[in-house]
Amino acid sequence: FRQIGIGFFDTTTDENITWAASAFRTGTNQFGNSFGDGGYGLASRITAVAAEDKQADFLIHTGLGYSFVNDPTNQFQYRNNPEYVGPTTGPIATTGITDPGTLPGLGGIPFFTNTGLFGASNANLFNAELASTWGPWHAQSEMRFNVMNLTNGGTAVFPTFYAQTGYILTGEHRPYNKPNAVLGRVKPTCAVGTGGAGAWELAARYSTVSLNSGGINGGSMQNMTYGLNWYLNDFTKFQFNYINSDLSRAVGAPLG
Numbered sequence: 001f002r003q004i005g006i007g008f009f010d011t012t013t014d015e016n017i018t019w020a021a022s023a024f025r026t027g028t029n030q031f032g033n034s035f036g037d038g039g040y041g042l043a044s045r046i047t048a049v050a051a052e053d054k055q056a057d058f059l060i061h062t063g064l065g066y067s068f069v070n071d072p073t074n075q076f077q078y079r080n081n082p083e084y085v086g087p088t089t090g091p092i093a094t095t096g097i098t099d100p101g102t103l104p105g106l107g108g109i110p111f112f113t114n115t116g117l118f119g120a121s122n123a124n125l126f127n128a129e130l131a132s133t134w135g136p137w138h139a140q141s142e143m144r145f146n147v148m149n150l151t152n153g154g155t156a157v158f159p160t161f162y163a164q165t166g167y168i169l170t171g172e173h174r175p176y177n178k179p180n181a182v183l184g185r186v187k188p189t190c191a192v193g194t195g196g197a198g199a200w201e202l203a204a205r206y207s208t209v210s211l212n213s214g215g216i217n218g219g220s221m222q223n224m225t226y227g228l229n230w231y232l233n234d235f236t237k238f239q240f241n242y243i244n245s246d247l248s249r250a251v252g253a254p255l256g
Contacts, residue, residue: 146158
C-alpha cells in the first residue's frame with residue numbers, strides 16, 4: 001500500500017470542483033521497497049459539488065476516478081475478508097511474507113474471497129462515488145469495476161460496491177471537507193470531560209464484491225454492518241459493529 005511516485009491536485013476558486021492525478025511505480029511491497037523490475041501505475045480523480053444549501057446544512061457530492069496498474073510480474077491477486085479490521089491469515093500479496101495474523105493467539109481470520117495468483121498484463125479500475133450530508137444525516141457510496149487484461153488473451157471484470165449511512169442522535173452535523181472532497185469528521189457539541197456525553201450515531205453499511213470472471217473463481221461476498229458510534233471529543237471515537245457476511249465460493253475452494 002506504499003508506492004513511490006508524483007502527484008498533482010487542485011481545486012477551483014470556490015472549491016466546488018477538485019481534481020487529482022498521480023503516476024507511481026508498482027512492484028513494491030507493503031513497505032515501499034522494490035522486489036523486482038518496476039512496473040508503473042496511474043491514478044486520477046475528479047469531484048464536484050452537485051447541490052448545496054449552507055443554511056440547511058445540505059450538500060451533494062459526486063465524483064469519478066480511474067486508475068491503471070501495470071505489474072512487472074504480470075501476476076495479480078485479489079482477496080477480502082468480511083470487513084473485519086484485525087489480523088488476517090495468509091501470505092501478503094506476491095512477496096511470500098507471512099502475515100503476523102498467522103501467529104497463535106492473535107485471532108487471525110482467513111480471507112473469505114481469494115482469486116489466488118493469476119496472470120494479467122494490467123488492471124483498469126473505473127470508480128464512481130456519491131455522497132450527501134444533511135443536518136444530522138449523512139450517506140456515501142462507491143461503485144468500482146476492475147477490468148483485467150489477462151495474459152491468456154481474455155478479460156476479467158470484478159465489480160465492487162458499498163453504500164453506508166449514519167444518523168447522529170445528538171444532533172451534530174457531519175461537515176464536508178471541500179479541499180479534499182470528502183466528508184469530514186464529527187465533532188461533538190458537548191464533549192466528554194466538559195460536562196457533556198459526546199455525540200452518538202447510528203450507522204449501517206452494505207457492501208458486495210465478486211471475484212468470479214474470466215475463468216477465475218475467487219468467490220463473491222455480501223456484507224451488512226450495523227454500527228453504533230460514540231464520539232467522545234473531536235479526536236476520540238468508539239465503534240461498536242455487528243457484521244453479517246454472506247459468502248459464496250466454489251465447493252472445496254480454500255480460504256486464506
